[in-house]
Amino acid sequence: MGIRTVRLDEETEKVLEQIVTVTGLSVSGAMKKGLLVLRNEVAREAQRVPYDIYKELDLGPGGYAVAPATRTRRGVRAAIRRKLRR
Numbered sequence: 001m002g003i004r005t006v007r008l009d010e011e012t013e014k015v016l017e018q019i020v021t022v023t024g025l026s027v028s029g030a031m032k033k034g035l036l037v038l039r040n041e042v043a044r045e046a047q048r049v050p051y052d053i054y055k056e057l058d059l060g061p062g063g064y065a066v067a068p069a070t071r072t073r074r075g076v077r078a079a080i081r082r083k084l085r086r
Contacts, residue, residue: 006031 008016019030067075 016027016030019025020027023030025033065075066079
């Protein structure tokens with residue numbers, strides 16, 4: 001078991017006090033639980049794939065594409081035909 005010295009600013013010290021008071025954990029217990037939660041969060045972030053981030057983006061309503069990305073050439077041709085007919 002290691003012994004660590006940690007310096008906390010006043011705001012963080014107050015937060016730690018609140019956590020200890022509310023949970024009934026010791027300072028060491030609260031710090032340990034915080035580290036475990038952070039470890040799990042870091043592991044979860046590392047497992048994210050680009051699509052997970054894409055899902056979170058607000059891209060608006062959409063629906064204005066002329067063609068799907070797999071049919072780009074056909075969509076461009078159709079858009080040009082529509083434009084030239086006017």
